[in-house]
Amino acid sequence: MYSYKVFSLSSSVFMNKKTKFQLLFFHHHNFTTSFSDAMLLTLAFSPHFPQTQCCNFVPGNGFQVERGLEFDTGGAFYRRESATGRDLGVLAASLQKKVNGSLRVLDALCGCGIRSARYLKEAEADFVAANDGNECYGKTIVDNLSRVCVKEEEKWVVTHLEANRVMTDYYVEKSFFDFIDIDSFGSDSSFLRSAINTLKYGGLLYVTSTDGFSSGGHRPHHSLAAYGAYVRPMPYSNEIGLRMLIGGVVREAALLGYHITPLFSYYAYHGPVFRVLLRLNRGKLHDSRHYGFIGHCHQCGNSHEFSWDQLGRMSCSCSVSKVSNSLKVSGPLWTGPLHDAAYLMDMLDLAKQWGWIGCDGKDSLEKLIKLMVDESDPRLPFGFINLDEMASRAKINTPPLKTLMSAMHEKGYAASRSHITSNAIKTNCSMTEFIKIAKELQQVSV
Ligand SMILES: C[S@@+](CC[C@H](N)C(=O)[O-])C[C@H]1O[C@@H](n2cnc3c(N)ncnc32)[C@H](O)[C@@H]1O
Numbered sequence: 001m002y003s004y005k006v007f008s009l010s011s012s013v014f015m016n017k018k019t020k021f022q023l024l025f026f027h028h029h030n031f032t033t034s035f036s037d038a039m040l041l042t043l044a045f046s047p048h049f050p051q052t053q054c055c056n057f058v059p060g061n062g063f064q065v066e067r068g069l070e071f072d073t074g075g076a077f078y079r080r081e082s083a084t085g086r087d088l089g090v091l092a093a094s095l096q097k098k099v100n101g102s103l104r105v106l107d108a109l110c111g112c113g114i115r116s117a118r119y120l121k122e123a124e125a126d127f128v129a130a131n132d133g134n135e136c137y138g139k140t141i142v143d144n145l146s147r148v149c150v151k152e153e154e155k156w157v158v159t160h161l162e163a164n165r166v167m168t169d170y171y172v173e174k175s176f177f178d179f180i181d182i183d184s185f186g187s188d189s190s191f192l193r194s195a196i197n198t199l200k201y202g203g204l205l206y207v208t209s210t211d212g213f214s215s216g217g218h219r220p221h222h223s224l225a226a227y228g229a230y231v232r233p234m235p236y237s238n239e240i241g242l243r244m245l246i247g248g249v250v251r252e253a254a255l256l257g258y259h260i261t262p263l264f265s266y267y268a269y270h271g272p273v274f275r276v277l278l279r280l281n282r283g284k285l286h287d288s289r290h291y292g293f294i295g296h297c298h299q300c301g302n303s304h305e306f307s308w309d310q311l312g313r314m315s316c317s318c319s320v321s322k323v324s325n326s327l328k329v330s331g332p333l334w335t336g337p338l339h340d341a342a343y344l345m346d347m348l349d350l351a352k353q354w355g356w357i358g359c360d361g362k363d364s365l366e367k368l369i370k371l372m373v374d375e376s377d378p379r380l381p382f383g384f385i386n387l388d389e390m391a392s393r394a395k396i397n398t399p400p401l402k403t404l405m406s407a408m409h410e411k412g413y414a415a416s417r418s419h420i421t422s423n424a425i426k427t428n429c430s431m432t433e434f435i436k437i438a439k440e441l442q443q444v445s446v
Contacts, residue, residue, distance in 0.1 A: 066114060067356070069121060071147070074140025076112035076132070081270040082183075086115055087356065087365055088266060089206050091347040092277050093123035093179045096204055102126045106170065106177045106198065108163040108191065109133070109184050113141035119179070120156060121148045122354070128156045129170070129177075135160040167194035176200040187211045189226040192252040199280050204263070207245065209274040215241025217330065227251070231330045234296045234303075236383040238267045238420045239338075241274040243294075243382065246334035249278055250291055257284050264347075264372055265338035267420045290336025294382060299326040301393055301431030303383045305335050341376035344369050371419040375426055379414035384424040385434055393431065399441040401425065407437050 063072050066083050097103035103125040107116040109132060116130035130141055138160060145156045159166055163182070170177070171194065180195050180203070182188050187209050195205055209215075214223035217233035217240075224230045227248030234240050242265040253260045260278040267274055293306040300318035306329070316327045348369045351357050357366045391398040398404075401417070404425060408415040413429040427434065 064114075067118070067122065069114075069117060069148070071112065071114050071117055071144040072140055073112045073114075074137055076134070076137045076140060078112055078114065079270070081268065082273065084365065084368065085183075085208075085266060085268065085273060085275050086118060087351075088264065088275070088277070088347070089115065089181055090118045090122045091350050092204060092206070092263065093119050093125065094350060095343075095346055096178050097123060097125070100178055100202075103179065104177045105129070105179045105181065106167070107131065107181045107183075108166060108195070109182060110137075110141060111183070112137060113144045113158070115181055115183065116141070116156065117144050117148045119181075120145065125179075126155065129159065129166070130156060131159045131161060131163060131166045133160060133162055163191050164194045167191070167198040171198045177203060179204045179206065181206045183208050185210055187214065187222075187226040189248050189252075192249055193256065196249075196253055196256055196258060196280060201280065201282055203280050205249065205260070205278045205280060207249065207276055207278070209241060209245045210271045211274075212238075212241065212272045215244055215274065229331055229333050231333075232328045234294070234328065234330060234383070235386055235389055236420070236424070238269075238272065238274075239383060239418075240294070240330060240333065241272070242267055242276060242338060242420075243333040243335065245274050246276050246278065246338075247291060247332060249276075250334060253280065254284050257282070259283055261340070262334070262336070262338055263340045263343045266368075266372075290334060291332055292335050293329050293331030294333060294335060295327045295329040296383075297327050301385075301389065303381070305382065306331075335382055337376060337378065339372050339376045341373045344373050344376070348373075368419055371417055374416040375418060377414050377416055379428050380416060380426045381428055384418045384421065384426040385429075385431060386421060386424045388423060390431065390434055390438060394435040394438055396439060396442050399438055403441055404438060407441055408434075411437065 063070060064078065064080065066086070093103060093105060103123060105119045105125045105128045107119065107128060107130050110116050110130040111132060113130050116128045119125045119128050130145065132141065138158060141158050145158065149155050161169070177198055178200055180199055182191050182195055184191065188207055192207070199205055213219050214226065214231060216237045217231050220230045220232060223244055227244045228251045229244045229247050231240060231244055246262055246265065249260050258280050260280055263277045263279055265276045295304045295306060295316065297316035297318055300316060302316065302318065304316060348366065351365055351369070357363060387398045387401065405415050408427060408429060413427055415425050415427040415429070418424045418426050
């Protein structure tokens with residue numbers, strides 16, 4: 001027997017098979033709901049709920065079109081804003097097919113099956129396993145996949161198992177995948193071990209977290225349990241969210257005798273959504289320089305990276321923090337590169353070949369990938385300087401971002417915009433020096 005509790009009316013569905021309760025938050029574009037509807041929907045979305053009662057209620061967003069592909073969302077959770085995350089996944093899966101010559105994809109939490117359909121159609125996957133714990137989405141998923149490729153070709157299969165169960169089944173059968181997409185609600189750390197086991201060597205793992213509370217440092221015991229990282233509030237918490245997620249996979253992979261390399265890391269504010277694409281390789285040894293602790297001094301605004309052997313002597317070089325204990329430390333986290341620039345350029349070239357660039361009139365995908373490439377400059381450390389924080393410390397108006405960037409390049413610093421926050425600069429320059437440059441610019445302009 002399962003019991004259910006409704007906690008709030010915004011956002012999405014979260015299932016926890018251990019505690020056997022489900023949180024339902026409703027915040028879907030096309031409908032609002034009363035408390036009693038929400039209660040009904042909580043029950044309806046559960047994969048454990050009897051089929052007949054479950055399928056009585058199908059809210060649905062109806063038909064949608066993504067990159068020219070028409071599909072029905074049925075009653076499944078679907079976010080149009082997540083299309084960019086799907087674009088990035090499809091580009092990566094297609095590159096994997098080019099390298100391997102074949103492509104087997106597992107879409108472990110597929111919702112209405114839009115990702116599976118796109119992996120089949122655009123990445124030309126040879127086989128896609130589409131799984132969603134909720135049986136009520138079965139017809140929708142089958143219809144969507146049938147529109148792309150007829151069932152008789154045996155290029156896809158639809159299942160309704162708990163995600164860990166489906167991955168374990170494939171692992172036991174020794175039926176491994178080149179690409180596994182885990183698009184979960186909340187933290188997906190409970191899926192990591194089965195996903196790593198079910199991935200081929202050299203395969204790609206595309207994982208998600210929507211846990212903005214943990215990355216914001218608001219529940220360090222939860223981030224410790226989920227990702228092995230004690231996270232405290234930092235000014236660049238959304239980058240910490242990506243690093244926490246990668247660090248969690250580093251730890252899980254090491255336990256199983258593998259290591260991972262991040263190919264790209266993507267943050268989107270709606271959700272929020274943290275998505276990382278990682279390549280899995282044999283060998284336990286990861287570069288220990290890239291897994292450690294981050295400290296931020298609230299007094300001087302500078303950040304520092306600490307390796308394991310520096311833990312006993314953590315301090316900030318600013319004189320105030322030595323006495324006021326203003327250094328906050330989070331970790332261990334991934335402190336290495338968030339992206340592989342060459343890989344991102346291959347993705348961009350492919351997007352151009354496919355005519356994806358320029359077709360939305362905004363070139364938003366091109367802008368995003370180019371920003372990620374800029375962020376990959378190896379001279380840039382973790383984190384970024386938020387211009388509002390700088391202005392409030394310096395008690396000045398913020399000079400235009402472009403002017404600041406040029407001034408920093410002229411002075412020989414590495415500087416790039418951040419895809420995570422539009423009003424920020426990633427740089428190897430200290431906050432003190434940054435403020436000095438900003439003040440000089442302000443004097444020139446008056
Ligand atoms: C974020 S939605 C997936 C959205 C979809 N991938 C897309 O791009 O539109 C998460 C899905 O996971 C399913 N789900 C949640 N917990 C699950 C679990 N433990 N095992 C299998 N499916 C699960 C839900 O039914 C829901 O459809």
